[in-house]
Amino acid sequence: MEESNSRPEWKRIYRTFAEEVMAPHVRHFDQERAFPTPIHEKAAAEGILNAAFPEELGGAGLSYTDFTEGVSELSAVCPGMTWTLVFNRGALHPVVAAGTPEQKDLFVTQLLKRNGYGALGLTEPENGSNLLAATTRAVKTDSGWLLNGAKCMSGNGTVADVFIVLANTVVDSRKRGLSFFAVPRDAPGVTVSDDIEKAAFRCLPTPSVTFQDVALEPVNLIGRAGDGEALLNDLLATIRIGGAACGTGMVAAMLRDALTWAGERRVYPDDRLDTLSHVQLTLGRLYVELVAAxxxxxxxxxxxxxxxxxxxxxxxxxxxATELAVRASNEILQLYGWRGIAADYGVEKRWRDARALTIFEGSSEIQLLNVFREMRRMAMSEEGL
Ligand SMILES: Cc1cc2nc3c(=O)[nH]c(=O)nc-3n(C[C@H](O)[C@H](O)[C@H](O)COP(=O)(O)OP(=O)(O)OC[C@H]3O[C@@H](n4cnc5c(N)ncnc54)[C@H](O)[C@@H]3O)c2cc1C
Known part of the structure; x- marks a missing residue:
């Protein structure tokens, strides 16, 4: 992504969109578990639907910093809706990062022109965190590749035109390795399930996708066959910044609303909630943790x-950021009493949504394993800790 000079401007644009366009419809799309098509139409009309793509591919060339701040602003209002709006950039990242000019045109530029969607197929029913063990297989044929396997939890999958799929490639009996494929949804052998019911991110459809003898051409292979691990690491590092930004945006919104609530609510014997020291300490501590995140x-x-x-x-x-979001949503819910679990107040929705953040895009345990490996390398090098 390119460096942009208009940082405050983008943050304001995303915040205005979140508050004016998204906010009035959050509860409806959550309750109906429906993809927010009208919100997408407005986002497309206002030029923010695919703003994070490079300009030459049809986006607005936002920097990582601008885009991430935008994700925070949107997530403050609804993380699920945010994901439907922004995850194209994550799903298509392998093509943006490693595609040929022909592939970028075919799978990104053409798709964005018609406001289409890409979806990411990493997670498999038997391999979630352990992506290196992918059992979806692509076997080299005379004309290209033959893909077989199954993915699940593919965000935006029900509306996607193309799936970016991680597969183990078998080039010959000796050479195997991870590879990415851009798989058109209408290719014979691709089947997309209905959405699944879930507690969080309800308006983000996350169906399963199966591939049965799907014949792919050489142009569908993104990057070099068997060399997908570095691209996978780059993709995971990229999308998890979005998850982090989602967490900080949610926590900022929770704190803002909790301050208003605690400033109005009177409790035994006859004090405002925010005069109680444990409330002040809780909110003060959560704010420190937010600033650190x-x-x-x-x-x-x-x-x-x-x-x-x-x-x-x-x-x-x-x-x-995501562990904080889970903790904050739980502690703040308690401050609302029964209203914390009543749908009208929006507090329980944030509590449900926050719970997904420490699972998707690599769970908290997987993030700590990543940190541990790097920490150990640093400790053993001249760099130190
Ligand atoms: C809202 C949402 C959207 C999603 N979108 C997508 C998407 O677009 N595309 C996609 O491919 N996937 C998507 N996912 C799936 C998500 O990436 C996986 O759920 C996640 O990677 C974890 O895999 P798993 O659920 O199979 O858990 P598992 O891998 O089965 O792990 C189960 C538990 O064991 C822990 N664990 C696993 N390995 C270790 C270890 N070595 N050490 C310690 N603990 C470990 C995990 O942290 C977890 O707590 C989405 C998930 C959600 C919730």
Missing amino acids: RKLVKEATGLADQGLPFGKESAMAKYA
């Missing part, structure tokens, strides 16, 4: 914008 996110996006490695930093940011 934001700094980690900023560090990761700053490195990414400079083209420097940001894998460890994005793992730390994702871990800190």
